[in-house]
Amino acid sequence: MTVPIILYFSTMPSFLIQRILLAAYFFALYGALGLIAQNQSRVTGNLQSNGNFFIKDEKIGAANTPQYDYQKFGAESWLNLNYSNWGFDMGLRFDLFNNSNLLNPLESYTGQGIGRWYVRKTIDKFDLSGGYLYDQIGSGIIFRAYEERALMIDNALYGVKAGYNINENWRVKAFTGRIKQQFDAYGAVVRGGALEGFIKQDSASRLTFAPGIGVVARTSDDETVSQIVNAIATFAPADSIGAQYNTYAATIYNTMTAGNFTWFVEGAYKTKDVMNDPFQRRADGGRGILVNRPGYTVYTSLAYANEKGLGITVEYKRTKDFSFRATPFRIGIQGPLNFLPPMARQNTYRLTARFAPATQELGEQAIQLDLRYRLNKKFSLGLNFSDIQLLDGTELYREIAPEFTWKGSRKWQLLGGVQLLHYNMPVYQGKDEPADADDPIQFLGGGKENYVDALTPYAEFLYKFTPKRSLRLEAQYLLTDDEFGSWINAVAEIGIAPHWLFYVSDMYKIPHSNPENFPSDKTKFDGLHYPSVGAVYTYKAHRFSLAYVKQVEGINCAGGICRFEPTFHGVQLRLNSAF
Amino acid sequence: MNLRTAALLFLSFLSLSSCKEDPILIPELNVGTRKVLVEELSGVRCQNCPDGARLLASLQEQYKDNLIVVTMHADLFGTLVKPYSQNDPKPTKDDFRTQDAIDLTNFVGVPLGIPAAAVNRRQIPNEESPFVIAISQWSGLIGQQLQIQPPVGVFISQDYDEQSRQLDIEVNITPDVDLAGEHRLSVMITQDSIIDVQKDGLVTVEKYVHRHVLRDIVTRPDGDPITEPLTARALITKKFSLNLPEKWDAKHCSIVAFVHRNGTPDKEVLQAAEKHVGE
Numbered sequence: 001m002t003v004p005i006i007l008y009f010s011t012m013p014s015f016l017i018q019r020i021l022l023a024a025y026f027f028a029l030y031g032a033l034g035l036i037a038q039n040q041s042r043v044t045g046n047l048q049s050n051g052n053f054f055i056k057d058e059k060i061g062a063a064n065t066p067q068y069d070y071q072k073f074g075a076e077s078w079l080n081l082n083y084s085n086w087g088f089d090m091g092l093r094f095d096l097f098n099n100s101n102l103l104n105p106l107e108s109y110t111g112q113g114i115g116r117w118y119v120r121k122t123i124d125k126f127d128l129s130g131g132y133l134y135d136q137i138g139s140g141i142i143f144r145a146y147e148e149r150a151l152m153i154d155n156a157l158y159g160v161k162a163g164y165n166i167n168e169n170w171r172v173k174a175f176t177g178r179i180k181q182q183f184d185a186y187g188a189v190v191r192g193g194a195l196e197g198f199i200k201q202d203s204a205s206r207l208t209f210a211p212g213i214g215v216v217a218r219t220s221d222d223e224t225v226s227q228i229v230n231a232i233a234t235f236a237p238a239d240s241i242g243a244q245y246n247t248y249a250a251t252i253y254n255t256m257t258a259g260n261f262t263w264f265v266e267g268a269y270k271t272k273d274v275m276n277d278p279f280q281r282r283a284d285g286g287r288g289i290l291v292n293r294p295g296y297t298v299y300t301s302l303a304y305a306n307e308k309g310l311g312i313t314v315e316y317k318r319t320k321d322f323s324f325r326a327t328p329f330r331i332g333i334q335g336p337l338n339f340l341p342p343m344a345r346q347n348t349y350r351l352t353a354r355f356a357p358a359t360q361e362l363g364e365q366a367i368q369l370d371l372r373y374r375l376n377k378k379f380s381l382g383l384n385f386s387d388i389q390l391l392d393g394t395e396l397y398r399e400i401a402p403e404f405t406w407k408g409s410r411k412w413q414l415l416g417g418v419q420l421l422h423y424n425m426p427v428y429q430g431k432d433e434p435a436d437a438d439d440p441i442q443f444l445g446g447g448k449e450n451y452v453d454a455l456t457p458y459a460e461f462l463y464k465f466t467p468k469r470s471l472r473l474e475a476q477y478l479l480t481d482d483e484f485g486s487w488i489n490a491v492a493e494i495g496i497a498p499h500w501l502f503y504v505s506d507m508y509k510i511p512h513s514n515p516e517n518f519p520s521d522k523t524k525f526d527g528l529h530y531p532s533v534g535a536v537y538t539y540k541a542h543r544f545s546l547a548y549v550k551q552v553e554g555i556n557c558a559g560g561i562c563r564f565e566p567t568f569h570g571v572q573l574r575l576n577s578a579f
Numbered sequence: 580m581n582l583r584t585a586a587l588l589f590l591s592f593l594s595l596s597s598c599k600e601d602p603i604l605i606p607e608l609n610v611g612t613r614k615v616l617v618e619e620l621s622g623v624r625c626q627n628c629p630d631g632a633r634l635l636a637s638l639q640e641q642y643k644d645n646l647i648v649v650t651m652h653a654d655l656f657g658t659l660v661k662p663y664s665q666n667d668p669k670p671t672k673d674d675f676r677t678q679d680a681i682d683l684t685n686f687v688g689v690p691l692g693i694p695a696a697a698v699n700r701r702q703i704p705n706e707e708s709p710f711v712i713a714i715s716q717w718s719g720l721i722g723q724q725l726q727i728q729p730p731v732g733v734f735i736s737q738d739y740d741e742q743s744r745q746l747d748i749e750v751n752i753t754p755d756v757d758l759a760g761e762h763r764l765s766v767m768i769t770q771d772s773i774i775d776v777q778k779d780g781l782v783t784v785e786k787y788v789h790r791h792v793l794r795d796i797v798t799r800p801d802g803d804p805i806t807e808p809l810t811a812r813a814l815i816t817k818k819f820s821l822n823l824p825e826k827w828d829a830k831h832c833s834i835v836a837f838v839h840r841n842g843t844p845d846k847e848v849l850q851a852a853e854k855h856v857g858e
């Protein structure tokens with residue numbers, strides 16, 4: 001009976017569904033709590049809450065948003081409850097946004113309600129689920145429904161999914177639904193499926209394969225097609241394109257493991273799709289127009305690791321016209337159906353993470369190498385290299401980052417490294433970067449027009465006074481004449497296990513030695529401090545933090561649209577709790 | 580194995596069974612009496628903004644007087660909107676930023692970034708703001724709006740004295756049907772063809788032609804409430820008077836007036852009109 005009930009739900013108004021579900025859920029939960037001693041029922045959950053107190057400071061640009069000007073406080077919270085019994089899994093998540101700047105850093109967003117619900121039942125070899133579902137096919141190139149709260153990404157599939165285990169090694173699944181958009185869903189209907197398997201010749205074999213194929217189709221809604229058609233009607237004949245309701249994407253992938261080697265490869269193709277190309281020239285000379293083109297992505301990753309401490313991973317990706325969204329009019333993090341793997345490492349230090357490359361879904365080719373080698377118990381080396389280009393060979397991003405870790409004794413450990421960066425400013429941030437004859441790292445080829453060239457040494461030192469008391473120090477120095485110039489950042493963190501962590505940090509803009517030679521925009525942060533101080537308290541699975549934070553502004557551009565990320569100045573409260 | 584074959588057939592069916600669809604016909608747009616207002620957010624350091632301006636100029640060639648554009652420089656987007664200072668190689672001569680632009684943008688809804696355009700302030704379902712940041716979406720929205728019959732007429736007459744620079748404006752509002760709910764009238768002054776610095780792609784253009792720049796909102800930024808009942812065939816007249824500052828070139832100034840709703844989130848513009856000063 002599960003499937004007909006879910007299908008009936010999908011035709012009902014969402015508020016009605018929410019109320020019925022809420023009542024049913026708490027009825028089930030109440031019953032479960034009463035019967036918990038008798039049954040195999042299980043209740044789990046977690047709560048994440050963020051509270052931001054905004055303190056206006058016009059000098060650093062912390063002003064002119066509703067939060068700074070008059071609201072003064074904003075919050076986000078997610079309360080998640082999961083319940084399992086009688087072969088059912090079900091869950092409900094309450095989402096709350098009060099004067100939040102997470103959706104749009106320049107605006108205030110308020111909304112609350114059921115952010116997610118799902119029901120799942122396993123019957124023999126069948127696996128049936130409905131509601132807001134997270135899933136992916138392969139590495140996510142043609143389909144990935146996932147959540148990333150810090151970026152306000154929640155593109156769950158609001159629909160149904162059926163899976164079938166053909167045998168212990170092969171499984172097939174199919175799904176249909178719409179992509180979540182805050183407390184609603186985009187109009188486009190998505191359907192798809194995948195067949196995945198695992199092949200091993202015999203139990204002694206070190207050679208295994210995990211192949212898979214998948215397909216996804218998206219049918220645009222009438223409103224979107226109407227907008228596309230009306231847009232095309234205004235195009236000059238030279239710009240005119242056709243349009244269609246349906247776009248199909250297919251992928252084939254395999255993971256091969258042979259001894260110490262692991263090789264993943266995936267190739268995906270997408271039929272003609274109306275996409276927003278912000279860089280395509282129009283007949284009137286401007287840029288930014290709808291295009292209707294097929295696309296493809298090839299991604300492969302080869303990894304080797306042995307017991308002697310050597311680990312190598314090499315990745316390659318080539319993407320052409322693989323923007324796959326609920327509507328072509330959504331950009332950046334809005335409305336994607338898929339996920340293209342990033343080809344640069346995720347930097348964690350504040351200054352090494354200052355220039356991050358956004359995936360260019362309309363075309364890029366990239367290679368990444370990551371190498372780790374443990375020389376002995378005390379000393380290990382690492383090297384990360386990534387290079388990203390447009391398909392015409394234009395350099396977008398190059399990062400070379402060698403580093404070492406030295407475990408001096410049980411008491412202390414030192415990590416050190418340097419990041420060499422070459423970063424295309426117009427493509428990633430929409431800003432120009434003039435040639436600079438006085439660039440301090442010309443010996444590394446710095447000073448080129450349109451690029452930020454930076455040299456960032458970094459170090460992290462951990463000292464354990466006792467098994468429960470530790471001190472962690474980190475520092476980075478970003479050396480460049482590009483963008484706003486050089487910065488320095490330092491953090492000191494004291495840990496008193498198992499409950500307390502205290503930290504203080506400061507990011508300081510080193511003044512230009514000759515500011516009169518630079519435009520005012522380049523020197524506006526000269527001499528400013530951006531300090532933070534905070535405390536974290538952890539008790540079992542509960543974590544509470546309180547911090548005073550001052551963060552510098554930045555501009556992030558994606559798809560030709562620039563998003564201004566304003567300075568943050570205020571107090572942040574965080575609560576994470578699992579039960 | 581049979582099940583596996585069946586699964587493969589199922590997936591093939593899923594992907595290919597409905598590949599063929601009837602081609603979508605691209606219609607010819609019929610333009611009636613509807614005048615569409617585009618409020619564009621721009622900035623002098625915004626390198627993508629001229630692309631939006633060029634698209635709107637191209638559409639104005641197509642739709643002539645049926646498309647009215649107002650370009651606002653609202654100081655809400657950090658450095659993208661800041662004028663070039665005297666320390667910059669090509670300093671800005673005129674600061675286009677106004678408090679009116681900030682207030683109006685806050686009233687309509689601040690977008691994620693610029694360039695952005697609100698087409699008749701039409702609220703797209705599930706969107707936070709009527710300002711649309713994907714340039715490629717603008718022409719389709721304009722095309723949709725042009726085909727809607729306006730429920731109200733808006734007509735401007737004006738009298739401009741070149742000596743005193745006094746501008747008297749009269750706006751006549753003539754509903755075709757009874758309109759319920761709160762409606763407002765907004766009246767703006769724009770100036771066209773201002774030569775000044777603008778970032779255009781990677782180039783800082785010293786003599787860029789800035790179009791339809793918002794100079795002043797004569798009414799309240801969120802519009803003056805129309806207190807008279809908007810009944811069919813009624814005539815409502817509103818009068819305004821102001822002195823144009825010396826630095827505004829009167830021969831390139833225009834009056835833009837429009838009637839709009841004042842709901843939340845429905846602030847849709849029902850009809851607009853534009854008249855050149857001294858015309």
